[in-house]
Amino acid sequence: MGHSAAIWDQRAAIEVTKDWNGINQVVLRSPRGASARVSLHGGQVTSWRNDRGEELLFTSSKAIFKPPKAMQGGIPICFPQFGNCGSLEKHGFARNKIWSIDDNPPPLPANDSNGKAFVDLLLKPTEEDLKGWPHSFEFRLRVSLATNGDLTMISRIRNINGKPFSFSFAYHTYLSVSDISEVRIEGLETLDYLDNLCQKERFTEQGDAITFENEVDRVYLSSPNIIAVLDHEKKRTFVIRKEGLPDVVVWNPWEKKSKSMVDFGDEEYKQMLCVDGAVIEKPIVLKPGEEWKGRLCLSVVPSSYCSEHDAYLTGL
Numbered sequence: 098m099g100h101s102a103a104i105w106d107q108r109a110a111i112e113v114t115k116d117w118n119g120i121n122q123v124v125l126r127s128p129r130g131a132s133a134r135v136s137l138h139g140g141q142v143t144s145w146r147n148d149r150g151e152e153l154l155f156t157s158s159k160a161i162f163k164p165p166k167a168m169q170g171g172i173p174i175c176f177p178q179f180g181n182c183g184s185l186e187k188h189g190f191a192r193n194k195i196w197s198i199d200d201n202p203p204p205l206p207a208n209d210s211n212g213k214a215f216v217d218l219l220l221k222p223t224e225e226d227l228k229g230w231p232h233s234f235e236f237r238l239r240v241s242l243a244t245n246g247d248l249t250m251i252s253r254i255r256n257i258n259g260k261p262f263s264f265s266f267a268y269h270t271y272l273s274v275s276d277i278s279e280v281r282i283e284g285l286e287t288l289d290y291l292d293n294l295c296q297k298e299r300f301t302e303q304g305d306a307i308t309f310e311n312e313v314d315r316v317y318l319s320s321p322n323i324i325a326v327l328d329h330e331k332k333r334t335f336v337i338r339k340e341g342l343p344d345v346v347v348w349n350p351w352e353k354k355s356k357s358m359v360d361f362g363d364e365e366y367k368q369m370l371c372v373d374g375a376v377i378e379k380p381i382v383l384k385p386g387e388e389w390k391g392r393l394c395l396s397v398v399p400s401s402y403c404s405e406h407d408a409y410l411t412g413l
């Protein structure tokens with residue numbers, strides 16, 4: 098795929114354009130008008146819009162998106178380390194690297210190809226990278242947008258090293274919400290979590306659902322594969338389905354911390370909520386030749402749909 102080439106295939110539209118830093122980004126469009134943008138900087142999804150053109154992911158108005166710094170917003174990929182729980186830079190190096198497009202990706206499964214636009218991005222370590230993390234790998238990230246606007250990300254990480262290596266991982270998903278005080282998460286009740294605000298101490302969630310009235314920075318452990326984020330004001334619900342990602346990070350910096358973060362504008366913390374499908378507590382160990390797969394699918398449904406179908410949520 099050449100520089101800023103536009104490729105249109107019969108199923109759906111895939112276009113490669115340049116972002117404001119001159120870095121290639123892939124735009125996926127669904128036949129009904131939903132869209133997603135994926136930057137080759139970090140393989141980061143920077144935008145996901147529904148068919149009415151409404152942005153579903155949060156990006157701060159002051160976001161700095163200039164390599165080598167990763168942008169706070171969208172969906173950064175945290176690999177091979179989450180946060181500061183290791184010797185590497187925060188959240189690992191993958192989100193700061195320039196990925197490449199696979200011009201000849203394996204096809205979508207036949208039962209899943211109808212109207213789907215997708216792109217495969219690849220990350221392989223350079224000689225220089227191997228000095229910082231001496232493990233050879235191939236990371237294939239497939240981002241796809243379905244006809245109904247669902248956004249799916251599949252990460253496949255293969256060990257092409259002579260020795261085993263281990264890693265942690267997260268899709269650091271910044272959801273756009275109307276007002277954090279009006280939002281609730283269902284599906285994490287009764288789970289144990291590590292509280293990053295209390296030196297990773299382990300607690301058990303007592304509430305019926307998770308609501309927000311202060312800073313929250315937690316890793317929920319061994320969660321179900323479907324959770325819901327209900328936004329009362331917007332009357333919509335994000336449904337997060339995941340596979341291979343046992344942990345869920347829930348983060349909102351709240352007022353005081355967000356004031357100390359250069360990327361955040363005043364009061365902007367109210368419009369964001371990170372809910373990350375992740376592997377943190379028990380890192381993945383890959384033997385030579387082995388591959389790991391982690392899948393995240395994001396959908397948006399009207400909240401009325403959810404309350405009418407109570408079982409849909411209570412059974413999560």
Ligand SMILES: O=P(O)(O)OC[C@H]1O[C@H](O)[C@H](O)[C@@H](O)[C@@H]1O
Pocket residue numbers: 168169170180187188293314315346347348371
């Ligand atoms: O600033 P970022 O690199 O986007 O990371 C922001 C946040 O990510 C995670 O959710 C962590 O649990 C937080 O402690 C951290 O501050």
